[in-house]
Amino acid sequence: MMTPEKLAELAAPFPPEAVGIRPQVWCPDCWARDVECAEHVVKPCAECGTTVTEAHDDVEYVGHAWVRERLNKVDPMWNWEPLAYDADGLPMFDRFGGLWQKITVCGKTMLGYGDAPNQRGSRAVKETIGDGLRNGGQSFGIALSMWQQRRPPRAVQPAGPKLTDEQRAARLRDQIKRFQKGKGKTFATVVNGFDQWAAKAAADAGQTEDVAVFRTAGPDLLTAYKKRLGIK
Template structure:
C-alpha cells in the first residue's frame, strides 16, 4: 500500500471514529424534559416532574437541547457547519410556507439533511427555535440522541391514534411453530399458523415456516387428488 493510500485509510478511520462519538448517549444533566399534555384544553397544574405549570395529565419526553448538541458537535468536529437550503431576498435563511427550515448539516465532511419548525413561537425566538430544531433533526440522522427521538416518535404515533402505545407483538417460538405445522390437520389450521408467524423478524426463519406450510399443503392436497383419480 502506498503512503498516499495509507494516509487516506487513516483519515477515513479517524473520521469514522469521530462520527461514532455522535451516537454515544448524552449525560443525564444534558437531557431536558418536554411535557406533552394529553389534551390541548387540559387544565394547567404544577408538575413535579418538570417543575413547571402545564396541562395535566401529560406525558414527558426526553430531549437534548441546542447547547448540549452544539457541545457534542464541537467535540466531534470543531469545523462542523450548517447551511439553509435557500436564502430569501435579504440573504437570510428561507423558511417554507409552513414556517419550517430545511438545512444541510456537515460533520467531518459528511452532509445530511434536517428540518425544523418554530414550535408555535413568534418573532426572533421562533427563528432560533427553528434553527435549533433543524440541527437536532439533522443530528439525529447522524445518530445523535437517536434513542430519545425514538421514544418521542412512539409517543406521537400513539397520540395520533388517541390511545396508549401498543405493546410489542409477542415473540414467536419458531421451533414450536414448526412442530404445530407438522401436525396441522387441515388447510384452515395451516392458514392460522401462517398468520401466527407474522411477528417473526428473522426472514430466514420465516421462510422456513413458509416452506414447511407449503409442503404440508401439498401433502394435504395429494389424498384429495388420489380420491378424484380413483
Template sequence: MPQGTEAPAGTMAEGPTSHTQKQAGGLAKLREEFPASLIQALPKLWCKRCSDSRNKVCEDHRKAKCNDCGNYITTAHVDLSYVGHAELTHRLLDADPLWDWEPVAFDQRGLPQFDENGGLWIRLTVCGHSRLGYGDSQGKKGPNAVKEAIGDALRNAAMRFGAALDLWAKSDLREAQTEHPKTADDDAHYTPAPRQAASSPSASKPAIAAEASSGDDPLPRLVDQYKDCWGNPTALLQIRIDGKKQGVSDRSVQGPPPGNEWMTFDALLEARIGELRAAQGGDTERSAA
C-alpha cells in the same frame, strides 16, 4: 516552510489512514448516549381543547406540577425527552471542531429561506460528511422563533448522524397523541390488584386500572400514555421500553374489555404490539430492547 494539509484517503489506500480514522472517531462520538443530566423534558399537549383554551386547560382536565418537565401544566400532556441546542453544540464540537451548517435555500435578501410552513431546511456537515435536517418553531413568530427553528433543524440533522437517536423515538408519541386523542372517559382509575399471568388484549379500549401507586410512581403516567397510543405499535414499543427503564414492567394492569383480565404491564404491551403488527403484516416477533 509552510505546513501542509493532510489529504483525504484515496480509493486505492491500503487500510484506513489517520484521516479516515479521525473521521470515524468523530462520527462515533456523535452516537454516544447523552448523560441523563443533559436530557430535558419537553411537554406537548395532546388534548386539543386544552391547547385551544386561554388557560391551556379544559374543563375535563386539571393543572398540576409535573414531576418530569417541572411545569405546572395540564395533565393532558406527554413529556418528550430531548437535548438542548447548547448540549448538542457541545457534542458537535467534540466530534468535529470545524463542523458547520448552512440553509439549503436563500431568499432574495440572501437570508435563509423558510418554507410555507415556517420550516427551515439546512445542511449539517460534520467530519466532511453532510446530512439534511428540517426544523420549525411550532407556528411561533419573531427572532426567538427563528432561533428555535434553527436549533430544531440542527437536532434533526444531527439525528441523521445518530446524535440522541434513542431519544428521537419518543417523538412518535406526539403523532400518536394526534391520531388517537384522549377523552374525559379515558381517565384511569387506580386500585390495588393481584398479579396474574398475561393474556391477549383485544383491540378495544385498553387498561382501565393499575396497581395502587405513590404520587411519584411512573406507572399511572405510562398507563395514560399507552391508552392514548393503543393503535400505534411504534409508540407502544417506546412506552414498553420506558416501562423497563423505570422498573414497572412486572407491575399489574387491567386489560381491556370484555375480559378485563389483570396482567403485567410488559405482557399487555407485548401482546398488543404483536396484534397490531400482525394486522399490518409486520414483524410480530420484535420486542423491546
C-alpha cells in the same frame, strides 16, 4: 471524513445534566388557541416542572447547546446552512414557519428541519435553528437513542368525579365566549346571538314556553350551538 469511529463519538450517550424533560401535549383541544378543552385541566406537573394541561406526556430531550458542543468536539469545522435563501439573501422559512437546513459533519451532509411553534420574533428564529440542529443531528446518531426508546402506553387514569350538567354548561359557555371573543365580538353580542338562535330553534320545534337563554341553557343546547359555530 466520516468514519465509524466518528459516528460512534457523535452517538455517544449524553451526561444526565444534558437531558431535560418537556411536555408534549397530545389532546387537540388543549392545543387549540380559540377554545378551551372541556375534558382536561391545566395544573403544575411534578415531572417536567411546568404548568400545563394534564393531557401530555413528559419526554426527554437534549438542548441544542449540548448538540453544538458534540459537533465541535467531533468536527471543529462542521457547518450548517439553510437549504434555500430568500430574495434578501436570508434563510428561507417555509409557510409553516419552519426551516430546512443542510448540516455537514466530517464531510457528510444531512438535512434537518426545525420550527418554533410557541415562539415569536427573533427568539423563534434562534429556536428554529437549534431545533433543526437537533433534528438533523439525529441523522448522525446524536441523541438518537433517546427517540428510539419505546415508551409504554399511557396508563389509563382513573376517572375523576363526573362533571355535573351545570359544570359542563359552564365550560361550554366559556368555550363559546372565548371563540367569539377571538372574532372580535362582545359578551353582549355573544349572548344576543345565542338567545336569538335558541328562540328560533324552540319555535321550529313547536316549543312556546321556557325558551333557553345563554346564561341558563343546558349542556345539550350549548353543545349544539357550539357545533353550529364550528367550534371543535
